[in-house]
Amino acid sequence: MDKQVIDDVQSTWKIVEGIAPQAAALFYTNLFEADPSLKPLFKGDMTEQGKKLMQMIGAAVGKLTALDVLVPILQGLAVRHTAYGVQEAHYATVGGALLKTLEQGLGPAFTPQVKSAWTEVYGVMASVMIAASKA
Numbered sequence: 001m002d003k004q005v006i007d008d009v010q011s012t013w014k015i016v017e018g019i020a021p022q023a024a025a026l027f028y029t030n031l032f033e034a035d036p037s038l039k040p041l042f043k044g045d046m047t048e049q050g051k052k053l054m055q056m057i058g059a060a061v062g063k064l065t066a067l068d069v070l071v072p073i074l075q076g077l078a079v080r081h082t083a084y085g086v087q088e089a090h091y092a093t094v095g096g097a098l099l100k101t102l103e104q105g106l107g108p109a110f111t112p113q114v115k116s117a118w119t120e121v122y123g124v125m126a127s128v129m130i131a132a133s134k135a
């Protein structure tokens with residue numbers, strides 16, 4: 001992950017944080033549109049869930065230069081996700097919903113370079129989580 005990728009993701013996440021509640025709501029709309037069968041996995045209040053998701057993505061984005069700290073956090077998150085009934089294939093669906101949300105939320109700031117940076121960063125996060133869920 002080179003510095004430009006990290007810079008692009010961190011600077012665009014700051015924009016998303018300014019519209020965090022709307023972005024979270026949009027994310028779940030996109031996710032359930034992509035795969036309505038995921039709905040029953042979510043048992044709690046979706047506003048709270050959205051806050052937790054945004055906080056965790058924010059924490060992860062802030063730690064892209066400290067992967068030694070980030071990786072164990074993602075591994076713990078992955079183990080909990082297995083207990084929520086999350087399966088490997090769901091990570092791609094969530095990635096697609098996240099990218100779509102970023103595109104909608106960032107508008108013109110979602111350049112091809114930014115898209116590719118987020119694709120790379122989500123890909124790294126998802127592969128760490130998938131590997132941990134198989135361990």
Ligand code: HEM
Nearest residue numbers: 038041042043044052053056057080084086090091094125
């Ligand atoms: C980078 C990827 C992901 C991040 C950062 C993330 C973040 C979170 C966070 C912070 C929570 C709160 C509970 C906890 O910390 O254990 C959570 C819960 C949850 N996530 Fe994720 N998640 C990711 C991927 C996924 C995927 C691929 C799915 C599949 C549909 C998913 C479904 C769920 C469900 C079902 C819950 C529990 C909801 C409940 O308790 O009702 N997540 N996620």
